[in-house]
Amino acid sequence: MTANNVRQIVLDIIADIAPDEDVTSIDDSKSLREQLDLDSMDFLDIVMELRKRHKVEVPQEDYPKLATLESCVSYLSPKFA
Amino acid sequence: MSYDAIVIGAGMSGLAAGIRLAMFDKKVVILEKHSIPGGLNSYYQRRNFDAGGIRQFDVGLHALTNFIKKGEKGKPFSKLLKQLRLSYDDFKLCPQTYSKISFPGMELKFSNDFELLLNEVYEKFPTEIDSFNALVLKVQNFNELDLSIGYQSSRQVLKDLIKDELLTEMLLCPLLIYGSAWEDDMDFAQFVIMFKSLYFEGFSRPEGGVRTIISLLMKKLEDAGGEIRFKAPVNSILTRDGKAIGVDVGGEELFAPVILSSIGYPETVRITPALETISAPRVGAMTFLESIFVFDKKIPTTQNDSTIVFYNNALKYAYRPATNYFDDKSAVVCFPDNYEAHNTSGEGTVRVTYMANYSQWRELDRSGYDAKKDEVKASALGLVKKLVPQFDGKLLFTDIFSPMTIERYTWHLNGTVYGSIDKTRDGSTKVPGLFIIGTDQGFLGIVGSILSGISLANLHGLMASDS
Numbered sequence: 224m225t226a227n228n229v230r231q232i233v234l235d236i237i238a239d240i241a242p243d244e245d246v247t248s249i250d251d252s253k254s255l256r257e258q259l260d261l262d263s264m265d266f267l268d269i270v271m272e273l274r275k276r277h278k279v280e281v282p283q284e285d286y287p288k289l290a291t292l293e294s295c296v297s298y299l300s301p302k303f304a
Numbered sequence: 305m306s307y308d309a310i311v312i313g314a315g316m317s318g319l320a321a322g323i324r325l326a327m328f329d330k331k332v333v334i335l336e337k338h339s340i341p342g343g344l345n346s347y348y349q350r351r352n353f354d355a356g357g358i359r360q361f362d363v364g365l366h367a368l369t370n371f372i373k374k375g376e377k378g379k380p381f382s383k384l385l386k387q388l389r390l391s392y393d394d395f396k397l398c399p400q401t402y403s404k405i406s407f408p409g410m411e412l413k414f415s416n417d418f419e420l421l422l423n424e425v426y427e428k429f430p431t432e433i434d435s436f437n438a439l440v441l442k443v444q445n446f447n448e449l450d451l452s453i454g455y456q457s458s459r460q461v462l463k464d465l466i467k468d469e470l471l472t473e474m475l476l477c478p479l480l481i482y483g484s485a486w487e488d489d490m491d492f493a494q495f496v497i498m499f500k501s502l503y504f505e506g507f508s509r510p511e512g513g514v515r516t517i518i519s520l521l522m523k524k525l526e527d528a529g530g531e532i533r534f535k536a537p538v539n540s541i542l543t544r545d546g547k548a549i550g551v552d553v554g555g556e557e558l559f560a561p562v563i564l565s566s567i568g569y570p571e572t573v574r575i576t577p578a579l580e581t582i583s584a585p586r587v588g589a590m591t592f593l594e595s596i597f598v599f600d601k602k603i604p605t606t607q608n609d610s611t612i613v614f615y616n617n618a619l620k621y622a623y624r625p626a627t628n629y630f631d632d633k634s635a636v637v638c639f640p641d642n643y644e645a646h647n648t649s650g651e652g653t654v655r656v657t658y659m660a661n662y663s664q665w666r667e668l669d670r671s672g673y674d675a676k677k678d679e680v681k682a683s684a685l686g687l688v689k690k691l692v693p694q695f696d697g698k699l700l701f702t703d704i705f706s707p708m709t710i711e712r713y714t715w716h717l718n719g720t721v722y723g724s725i726d727k728t729r730d731g732s733t734k735v736p737g738l739f740i741i742g743t744d745q746g747f748l749g750i751v752g753s754i755l756s757g758i759s760l761a762n763l764h765g766l767m768a769s770d771s
Binding site: 239240241242243262264267268271274275283 | 378387758
C-alpha cells in the first residue's frame with residue numbers, strides 16, 4: 224500500500240469521526256490536534272477505527288506517533304505492508 | 305454467558321457506555337431493572353378520560369443543560385455528538401427564552417447568551433462588577449476535569465471573592481438545585497461544571513422531550529449491535545480473588561471482566577458482597593417533589609415568557625431537606641411551553657419542584673400520603689398564581705411525584721436524584737474491574753451522565769484491551 228493510500232485511510236477515518244471538520248486543507252507536517260477540533264477521545268476513535276476497519280493495532284504507548292498526518296503515514300505504513 | 309463488558313442500568317450513562325463498547329465490536333449487555341430505559345430521566349404516561357385522554361410526561365427533565373449552537377466546538381455537548389456519532393439536528397433542540405433567579409426584591413435573568421447575566425449583575429450589583437469578573441475568570445481557568453483536585457467548599461471560594469451575600473445566594477441557587485448531592489454547599493469543581501453548563505452554555509429542551517434523546521440512544525445501540533435486557537434486576541456482583549468477574553441477574557450468572565454500574569455508588573456497594581467490609585458511601589439527603597399541572601390554555605406569554613424561574617422568598621437560600629415534608633419557601637418552576645418553537649398543543653404545562661424530606665414521606669400511610677399530596681398541590685398552584693396572577697386557565701390534570709415515587713422507579717436509596725455525597729470521580733471502586741458511572745461519578749445532568757458513560761467505557765472497555 225502506498226503512503227498516499229495510508230494517508231487517505233487516516234483522512235477517511237477523521238472525516239467520519241469529526242464530520243464537521245474540513246480535512247482537505249490539512250497541513251501534513253503540523254499537529255492534527257491544533258488544526259482540527261480533536262481531543263484525546265477522538266484519537267482513541269482513530270485507533271479503534273484502524274483496528275475495526277483494517278485490523279491494524281496501535282498500542283497505547285504509540286498514540287503520540289499519530290500526532291501529525293505525516294507521522295501517521297510513516298508509523299502506519301509498515302503495519303499496512 | 306460471557307461478555308467483554310456488562311453495564312448495569314439503562315439510564316443516560318449506561319446507554320452511552322453500551323453504545324461506545326458495541327460500536328467497536330465489544331460484546332456488551334445492558335441490564336435494566338425497569339421495563340423501560342431512561343433511569344432518572346425516563347418518561348411515563350397518564351390517562352385522564354375526562355379531559356384529553358392520554359398524556360405523556362418526562363420524569364425529571366426541566367432542561368437539557370450545556371446548550372450549544374450548531375457547529376460550536378470543544379464543548380461537552382459537541383464531544384458527546386462526536387463520540388456517539390450523532391448529529392446536532394437529531395436532538396431537535398428548542399432553546400430557552402431566558403430564565404430567572406427570583407429573590408425578594410431582586411431578580412437576575414440569564415439565557416443562552418452569557419452577556420445577559422453579565423449585564424444583569426453589572427446593573428443590579430454595581431459594587432460587585434470586579435468581583436464577579438474575577439469569579440468568571442476563575443471559573444474559565446479552572447480545570448474541572450482534573451480528577452486529582454480534592455473537595456473545596458464553593459461557599460468559601462465565593463466568600464473570598466464576593467462581598468454582597470445576596471449575589472452569592474442567587475448565583476448558588478440554580479447550581480445547587482440542579483445538581484448538588486450536598487446540602488447548602490457544593491464541591492467547587494462541581495460548581496464550575498454547573499456554572500459552565502447553566503450560565504455559560506444554557507438550557508434547551510429536545511422537541512418531544514426526553515423520549516427524543518432516549519430513542520436516539522436506543523437506535524444507536526441497536527445499530528451497533530449492543531444487547532439490552534429489561535426487567536433484568538442484578539442481584540449481586542460476583543467477584544473472584546477480589547476482582548469483578550460477573551453478575552447474578554435474576555438467578556442467571558453472566559460473566560465479564562469489566563462491569564460498569566450506573567445504579568449509584570451506595571446502591572452498587574449494597575449488591576457487592578466483596579465490598580461489605582468497606583465503609584459504605586453515604587446516601588445523600590436531597591430529594592424532591594414535583595407537581596405537574598396541565599391547563600386548558602397556554603400560560604400567557606405577555607405575563608411570563610421565562611422558561612424557568614428559580615424562586616426563593618428569603619434572602620438566604622436554604623438547600624437542605626424540608627423540615628416539614630416539603631419546603632414551599634423555595635421552588636423551581638418550569639414553563640416548558642416557553643422553549644422557543646416548542647408548544648404545538650393548545651394546552652399549557654407548568655412543573656413545580658420543591659425540596660422534600662424522604663423519611664417523613666416514607667412514614668405516611670396511604671391516606672396520609674394522599675392528603676399530603678393535596679397540600680403540595682394547593683401550595684404549588686398558589687405559587688403558579690403568584691407568578692402569573694392574571695392567568696385564568698382551567699386546570700385539566702395534575703400529577704405529583706414524591707421521594708417515594710423516585711425510589712420506587714429508580715431504586716435510588718432514599719429517593720435521591722443527585723446521588724451519594726461520596727463521589728468516586730474516576731469511577732473506581734475497591735474491586736478491580738468494577739466501575740461507577742453516571743451521577744455518582746460526579747458529572748451531572750443528561751450531558752454529564754452521557755459523557756461519564758462514554759469516558760469510562762473508553763478507558764476501561766476500549767483502551768484497556770489494547771494492552
